[in-house]
Amino acid sequence: MGFSQLKIPKLCEFCEKPFEAKTVSTRFCSKYCSEKQGRRQKQLDKEVKEKQSLLEKKSNRIAEIQTRPYISVSEAVILYGISKDTIHRLIKNGKIPAHNFGHRLTRVSKFDLELLFTPADKFVKAQKEENRDFEVGNCYTISEISEKYKANPSTVSNVIKKNKIPTKQVGSFVYVPKRYIDEIFDPK
Known part of the structure; x- marks a missing residue:
């Protein structure tokens, strides 16, 4: 074998140093650089997942808060994206009427806050659109996709990962919105 x-x-x-590669697909000058890049990529992926989970938690909380007429100071911070100090200063100056029901039980009217600030409702809209994608008639399972388009299930999974298509796992089934799959496998 030659x-x-x-x-x-x-x-x-990784290190951006010049080197002579023996194959066209070589990306790194050494195994050390390859491993370092792999670790860096894992760290970046972990940070992205943490940010996404934090955003999901906050958007659920925002949706819950928006239904109530009176909210706490910490909930106002989440909903309007302003600091606690700003809210307390506005309460102290009398620009926002507040009711104190005990130690750390200050409640403010959401209506009064809306007059001063606009709510951060873009997270709620994004979540509603995402929930619409995962309704019963709007999803495929991986096996349904592989049967419909006669593709291997592992190929379908790789396409989903490659195109960063949102998925939702319920039990042992993974659901994928139909509109994304149809765009990729059946473009018209």
Whole structure:
């Protein structure tokens, strides 16, 4: 078995130093750079997942808060994106009427806050659209996709990951919105 005599000049994607690659698909100058890039990518993926889960938690909380007429100071912070100090200062100056029901039980009228600030409702709208995608008639399972388009289930999963299509797992079933799958597998 012969070895390749190719010497392709490339730049390492991690350390950005020039090196001579023996294959066209080589991306790193050494195993060390490859492992470091892998660790960096795992860390970035972990940070993205943490931010996404935090956003989901906050959007659920915002949807719950928006139904009540009186909210606490900490809930006003979440809903309007302003600091506690600002709310307390507005209460102290009399610009926002508040009711104190005990230690750390200050409640303010959402109506009065809406006159001063606009609510951060973009998170709620995004969540409502996402929930609409996962309604009963709007989803496929992985097996349904593979049967309909005669593709291997692992191929379907790879396409979903590659295109970053949102999924929802219920029990052992993974649901994918039909509109994304139809755009990819059956473009018209």
